[in-house]
Amino acid sequence: DIQMTQFPSTLSASVGDRVTITCRASQSVSSWLAWYQQRPGKAPNLLISLASTLQSGVPSRFSGSGSGTEFTLTISSLQPDDFATYYCQQYDTAPYTFGQGTKLEI
Amino acid sequence: QVQLQQWGAGLLKPSETLSLTCAVYGGPFRGYFWSWIRQPPGKGLDWIGEINHSGITNYNPSLKSRVTISVDTSKNQFSLKLNSVTAADTAVYYCARVGSRGAAGEFDYWGQGTLVTVSS
Numbered sequence: 001d002i003q004m005t006q007f008p009s010t011l012s013a014s015v016g017d018r019v020t021i022t023c024r025a026s027q028s029v030s031s032w033l034a035w036y037q038q039r040p041g042k043a044p045n046l047l048i049s050l051a052s053t054l055q056s057g058v059p060s061r062f063s064g065s066g067s068g069t070e071f072t073l074t075i076s077s078l079q080p081d082d083f084a085t086y087y088c089q090q091y092d093t094a095p096y097t098f099g100q101g102t103k104l105e106i
Numbered sequence: 107q108v109q110l111q112q113w114g115a116g117l118l119k120p121s122e123t124l125s126l127t128c129a130v131y132g133g134p135f136r137g138y139f140w141s142w143i144r145q146p147p148g149k150g151l152d153w154i155g156e157i158n159h160s161g162i163t164n165y166n167p168s169l170k171s172r173v174t175i176s177v178d179t180s181k182n183q184f185s186l187k188l189n190s191v192t193a194a195d196t197a198v199y200y201c202a203r204v205g206s207r208g209a210a211g212e213f214d215y216w217g218q219g220t221l222v223t224v225s226s
Binding site: 032036043044045046049055087091092093094095096097098099100 | 149150151152153164166167168200202205206209210211212213214216217218219
């Protein structure tokens with residue numbers, strides 16, 4: 001299985017900050033990578049697919065980059081709604097695997 | 107707007123069979139793969155498997171021996187069965203649509219989740 005490692009596991013930040021979350025794959029997944037936001041008690045919400053394609057309705061302060069084995073999710077100016085847990089997911093090779101999550105807290 | 111609504115038993119005893127169903131509303135059922143994903147309490151997400159309208163399935167090898175995913179195209183529904191459950195199977199189970207028109211893709215629509223607890 002392809003292992004996905006996210007860091008940091010926890011990130012403390014403030015409203016207005018610019019933050020970056022990193023996701024590393026144990027082998028190349030090309031650009032077959034997605035990012036999700038999950039709030040407590042809710043299903044994950046797809047933010048970005050194909051490493052950098054923003055989903056419709058997702059604010060432009062979210063952006064994704066990378067290819068191969070290293071990817072980043074950047075939030076340019078944190079809003080109160082953004083404090084949640086973020087997951088990366090590879091869909092290059094089954095079984096499709098997720099990172100362990102990054103909790104973004106105030 | 108695509109909506110996924112799921113249901114099933116939430117409390118099981120060890121060795122019983124988990125059974126969940128997911129119904130798809132507001133969008134095409136054919137042409138997509140439909141997945142099950144689970145999340146143990148306080149932990150990350152694990153992909154269980156997927157199915158398309160033709161019944162083609164892909165399973166996570168870690169669960170393959172205990173999992174069956176089936177489809178009912180007449181009702182736009184798909185189902186998960188996981189047999190011989192243990193406490194390690196306690197999790198929130200989600201159904202989700204694979205966004206790309208193929209077996210591999212991002213999960214663009216999700217059900218509300220069902221907490222399944224395995225306890226004697």
